[in-house]
Amino acid sequence: xxxxxxxxxxxxxxxxxxxxxxxxxxxxxxxxxxxxxxxxxxxxxxxxxxxxxxxxxxxxxxxxxxxxxxxxxxxxxxxxxxxxxxxxxxxxxxxxxxxxxxxxxxxxxxxxxxxxxxxxxxxxxxxxxxxxxxxxxxxxxxxxxxxxxxxxxxxxxxxxxxxxxxxxxxxxxxxxxxxxxxxxxxxxxxxxxxxxxxxxxxxxxxxxxxxxxxxxxxxxxxxxxxxxxxxxxxxxxxxxxxxxxxxxxxxxxx
Amino acid sequence: xxxxxxxxxxxxxxxxxxxxxxxxxxxxxxxxxxxxxxxxxxxxxxxxxxxxxxxxxxxxxxxxxxxxxxxxxxxxxxxxxxxxxxxxxxxxxxxxxxxxxxxxxxxxxxxxxxxxxxxxxxxxxxxxxxxxxxxxxxxxxxxxxxxxxxxxxxxxxxxxxxxxxxxxxxxxxxxxxxxxxxxxxxxxxxxxxxxxxxxxxxxxxxxxxxxxxxxxxxxxxxxxxxxxxxxxxxxxxxxxxxxxxxxxxxxxxxxxxxxxxxxxxxxxxxxxxxxxxxxxxxxxxxxxxx
Numbered sequence: 175x176x177x178x179x180x181x182x183x184x185x186x187x188x189x190x191x192x193x194x195x196x197x198x199x200x201x202x203x204x205x206x207x208x209x210x211x212x213x214x215x216x217x218x219x220x221x222x223x224x225x226x227x228x229x230x231x232x233x234x235x236x237x238x239x240x241x242x243x244x245x246x247x248x249x250x251x252x253x254x255x256x257x258x259x260x261x262x263x264x265x266x267x268x269x270x271x272x273x274x275x276x277x278x279x280x281x282x283x284x285x286x287x288x289x290x291x292x293x294x295x296x297x298x299x300x301x302x303x304x305x306x307x308x309x310x311x312x313x314x315x316x317x318x319x320x321x322x323x324x325x326x327x328x329x330x331x332x333x334x335x336x337x338x339x340x341x342x343x344x345x346x347x348x349x350x351x352x353x354x355x356x357x358x359x360x361x362x363x364x365x366x367x368x369x370x371x372x373x374x375x376x377x378x379x380x381x382x383x384x385x386x387x388x389x390x391x392x393x394x395x396x397x398x399x400x401x402x403x404x405x406x407x408x409x410x411x412x413x414x415x416x417x418x419x420x421x422x423x424x425x426x427x428x
Numbered sequence: 429x430x431x432x433x434x435x436x437x438x439x440x441x442x443x444x445x446x447x448x449x450x451x452x453x454x455x456x457x458x459x460x461x462x463x464x465x466x467x468x469x470x471x472x473x474x475x476x477x478x479x480x481x482x483x484x485x486x487x488x489x490x491x492x493x494x495x496x497x498x499x500x501x502x503x504x505x506x507x508x509x510x511x512x513x514x515x516x517x518x519x520x521x522x523x524x525x526x527x528x529x530x531x532x533x534x535x536x537x538x539x540x541x542x543x544x545x546x547x548x549x550x551x552x553x554x555x556x557x558x559x560x561x562x563x564x565x566x567x568x569x570x571x572x573x574x575x576x577x578x579x580x581x582x583x584x585x586x587x588x589x590x591x592x593x594x595x596x597x598x599x600x601x602x603x604x605x606x607x608x609x610x611x612x613x614x615x616x617x618x619x620x621x622x623x624x625x626x627x628x629x630x631x632x633x634x635x636x637x638x639x640x641x642x643x644x645x646x647x648x649x650x651x652x653x654x655x656x657x658x659x660x661x662x663x664x665x666x667x668x669x670x671x672x673x674x675x676x677x678x679x680x681x682x683x684x685x686x687x688x689x690x691x692x693x694x695x696x697x698x699x700x701x702x703x704x705x706x707x708x709x710x711x712x713x714x715x716x717x718x
Contacts, residue, residue: 250600276593
């Protein structure tokens with residue numbers, strides 16, 4: 175009998191720290207292949223820290239984080255990372271296609287030029303986010319939502335088994351949000367594990383099998399229908415009222 | 429101007445050598461300057477001009493003309509390493525401290541020069557270079573540095589672009605950002621060293637910054653920027669030399685070569701900005717919101 179494949183991402187009572195000061199404590203759960211986990215919590219609650227820990231960029235000082243059974247820093251080739259588009263300089267002179275090609279840089283290596291296979295992968299990735307027709311456009315001339323889709327295409331282009339997304343739905347129009355969800359759903363269907371942080375709770379129930387609530391510590395980590403409850407959200411957001419607005423969950427200031 | 433007038437100055441051997449040197453430097457600075465612009469390393473380039481100056485002066489004081497290159501290399505190498513380390517742990521207060529260190533270095537250079545007999549002439553040479561005194565050996569050295577730097581950029585260029593555009597993604601993908609930063613700073617340092625005898629410490633910054641700015645005005649992707657910047661730098665090198673020579677020889681108006689080249693670059697940049705502005709005024713052009 176063969177060993178079962180290790181979980182794409184596994185947290186075991188993990189504590190992450192910046193400069194030895196704990197930022198996020200007690201994270202315990204797993205992201206399975208073909209599943210998405212929503213990462214929800216207030217700003218400064220540790221969402222980005224958790225994502226950076228999976229990338230091996232933030233130290234884990236207690237417990238463990240493993241990526242495909244290895245230490246995070248050793249598994250970067252298996253992880254596609256999607257930052258917030260708003261964090262990038264819109265004046266930077268690159269085309270959408272060039273941004274996506276950046277995702278294949280590790281595969282291409284220093285001594286080779288991008289080949290036919292690389293160009294085909296880039297075209298396919300752009301097609302998966304619905305931007306095949308904007309490949310030659312300068313990155314900065316695209317809308318915020320389109321830029322976010324280009325960054326997802328970049329992460330998809332080397333076809334990684336794990337995707338990490340930092341607030342991809344922030345300030346994104348409905349068309350782009352749909353395109354992102356479609357591309358992520360398709361990635362899941364081919365066995366990709368997805369960890370996505372978000373403020374917008376609307377896409378969570380249809381996209382994410384599990385939800386992880388964090389605010390300096392883990393509040394909940396489990397099936398979305400059990401974790402995304404008003405009580406737990408209230409505990410997570412600390413005093414802010416959570417409304418159930420026509421079946422949609424909305425976090426409001428209370 | 430007819431073509432005879434344009435080519436005439438370059439029948440003089442020292443002008444031919446100056447033109448060859450400026451052509452090599454133009455390609456080198458146009459390309460390296462593109463990465464300086466993308467990474468916003470203008471500050472590093474500026475810092476290098478302040479530290480290479482005392483290196484050059486001390487090298488000259490100790491070993492004469494042969495000491496210049498060694499002095500410049502040592503000063504540039506130390507600066508590139510120090511700035512890479514500082515860049516990783518930079519705080520707001522560091523800028524003040526750094527400005528003090530840099531001006532102190534520059535003052536040390538001036539003090540050392542002031543002890544020489546031909547103070548004014550030497551200072552002018554170190555600050556503004558001697559394009560017209562370019563030797564064959566110097567051309568060979570500059571070409572060697574250019575080949576080395578351009579080869580390094582050909583291998584590492586795509587990683588430099590990724591690092592400049594999205595440092596977090598570069599780290600997440602496992603690229604060694606610290607090593608990349610050191611490599612680029614060393615390439616800029618070598619470029620400054622290659623250009624120091626020709627255009628002097630005061631004008632190197634212009635060669636690193638203006639061609640890239642012209643490229644950035646007209647180009648849409650890094651390779652275009654480097655190409656446009658290089659062409660602009662080579663063209664302005666040639667035009668500047670021609671103007672300087674024609675003014676001096678035919679019109680008895682002494683125009684030093686290096687500053688004329690720099691001002692030609694500035695003029696071309698203004699033209700490029702004007703052309704770009706005129707293009708933007710066209711109403712039909714579609715621009716999506718940022």
